[in-house]
Amino acid sequence: QIITLSASANKLKVGEQDSEECARLIMEKLDPDGLGYIELYDLEKLLVKPSSELMPIEMTTNGDEPSKPMVELNPLRRWYRHARYFLKDNWRRCWVMLLWLSICVGLFAWKFVQYRHRPVFQVMGYCVCVAKGGAETLKFNMALTLLPVCRNVITWLRSRTTAGRFVPFNDNLNFHKVIAVGISVGAGLHVVSHLACDFPRLLHATDDEYEPMKQFFGDVKPPNYWWFVKGTEGWTGLVMLVLMAIAFTLATGRFRNRTAWLPKPKKQDDNLPQHKKRDNLPGLLHRLTEYGSASRNRLTMLFYTLLNRFTGYNAFLYTHHLFV
Template sequence: MKRTIRALQYFVEDNSKRLWILALWLAICSALFSWKFIQYKRRAVFHVMGYCVTTAKGGAETLKFNMALILFPVCRNTITWLRSKTKLGVALPFDDNINFHKVIAVGVAIGVGLHAISHLTCDFPRLLHATDAEYEPMKQFFGEKRPNNYWWFVKGTEGWTGVVMVVLMAIAFTLAHPWFRRNRLNHLPKPLKKLTGFNAFWYSHHLFVIVYVLFIIHGYFLYLNRKWYNKTTWMYLAVPMMLYACERLVRFFRSGHKSVRILKVAVYPGNVLALHMSKPQGFKYTSGQYVYVNCSDVSPFQWHPFSITSAPGDDYLSVHIRTLGDWTSQLKVVFAKACQPSSGDQSGLLRADMLQGNNIPRMPRLLIDGPYGAPAQDYKNYEVLLLVGLGIGATPLISILKDVLNNIKQQRDEEQGRAVVVESGVKNNKRKPFATKRAYFYWVTREQGSFEWFKGVMNEVAEKDKEGVIELHNYCTSVYEEGDARSALITMLQSLHHAKNGVDIVSGTRVKTHFARPNWRNVFKHAAIKHPDTRVGVFYCGTHALVGDLKRLSLDFSRKTTTKFDFHKENF
């Protein structure tokens, strides 16, 4: 019983913002359904169509609301502005905008089901079988000559627009499912398998442009409403559609002016493509944010999000892309063709450093759009950071590490400069101090070759962090855990090599590699002991498998110690 109560408390604390938003959304949907249900129960059509028409109209009202609401979570510029410029993040779960988009999609599907099934299987048949006396009040809606067959309803504007919308929605919803979007259905025949994957999801999702047009037409040509001010579909959709249209226009014009020049390309072990690009003029971002990337050589229409791995103070912009899907695989092929490794290069890296004059290869044209807000950008609010990355999930955290290092160096330089200024008697304007005083970074990866991805960053942090502000921990899970007899030889060689050369034999960096997975309870315990009466920001990016443990430990140690742990999960 105690465990159950504690688990419930943890769940409520961790999901408080999500719960009240869902409760509000359900309350609004229920109120709209009830309002229309009661309204049509009092009308003459109820005596002919019964509860079928009340259910259909109640479902239609929730459908109009959800079709309007579903556009807000995908207005990325608006969400980024609200996250950065307002305090609404205290009450609104901006990090869950895509999850809320999916929840609303379920509400849309339920509304379509209630509306379409009630009409097609109940309302229309009951109207066809109504007596002349029962049909008399219906003449003002369906005409003096009563419908004599089912086809009469389907061929009308209200009928065919509704059927086409249901078909298009079914296609988009089906291909948006992870089984189809991530190409998990391996048993499908080859012709059908070509219709799955991210490309199919991307293009089918844009069918909703047609759906919204038909939705407005369908909402105007109503059987049971003839007065324009009673046709509320356009009222629901006007503001959301205008906002979304402005969003798309902003993205279109902004991305068209943000063509970047490729400075360096590298393909690392584990199928990771690193792109270093020139920073567009006026492009400002915060570590932890992400950008959308478009490569016309792969697809002129598709934009894909990737975390920024460079720091705001760097003179370039970089992303690290793991080739998992069809688009990323094609992107790697395009850059591999454009930038072949030299004959003497045995590292397996493809590089284009743009320094050799006539030897510069022609790089594919890239456009970027952003930056956009992400959970990791809130790291500046904490004095102590606990950064956890699994595999390629380390990308946003690497940017944070570099930014922390740059700010530490800048503060040190400014302090030295202020000392000189004070001695000379000149006034100096002091800028707002950087909040972070300590950072712990845990990177867990399976393949040894993965350490090549951020080898330069690791060495830079280890070399330049003289005060020991950043503590780095690499974990390789494909090797037996430390203390195991089978890993004793590796451990011995690792220690000898690190002591002699200052370089870890496993990762090839100055950071010593641990084996197996970290003991996360000990990690949190260490942070709690070292930083009492402190609020620690826990930032995680990786697969969902570790989310539950980190959340539970954050809440558990926040309750039992004076150290408070705030957990943030980056979208992966």
């Protein structure tokens, strides 16, 4: 019970089986005679002394003081021990992350191979494969990102079902952030591949190369970039990109907690000595310098006011509704 309470106070996840195992190991070291109890002195020694002196607990011949901890010299065994403990403590997170990554990679590979065998590949090459693969992962993550923040659903699954034994529902916000990273990666692959590779290759394609593309872009070859941007797919995609950029930026810790501040502009002190006011400069240069300094202060004050007004939790909450 003490182990469970201590773990809860330190926000550690220790199951009943783990706590029983820890209690058994402690009793083996502090109760070598098998009395079934330990002295208060031993318990104080366990709780007060640093963990480096007690883990692993090795009793000396007189059974009073622990010896120095054993250090594993073999780096492979040391790595294996750390990996084993890590997997034992985080196996729920590991399998969820592995499943999510597998789905993303599978969707990307499926769309990549699909467009690899289409006529459009002859004109745009692997760029269109990467763009479509990124778009497929983007669609999946955009549909998934709201699920970890559905609190009623998460609470019901955690309290009414046995899924909590296998799924770390308490890490729902962290997984929501991981999905946001996946959205950023997918959007980056899709946008960069189109703008930097697909569209230039299509604009520079010959008439023979453009022939299979007429069913997608019309009989007349697009003349410039503006043709792609003014289309429905173009301007709606740019609007979505801007809205997501605003939502992602204001959701970061510095903006959400109002810790991303510009320094306040310094007010000019009229009581400064004349030689510190740059009066020794020529008249025109002096006026330009003073005008530039005042303009810089006004601009800094404007940014400072905007940050103060449009950051914080409310800004984070309302801009997140742009996702809908």
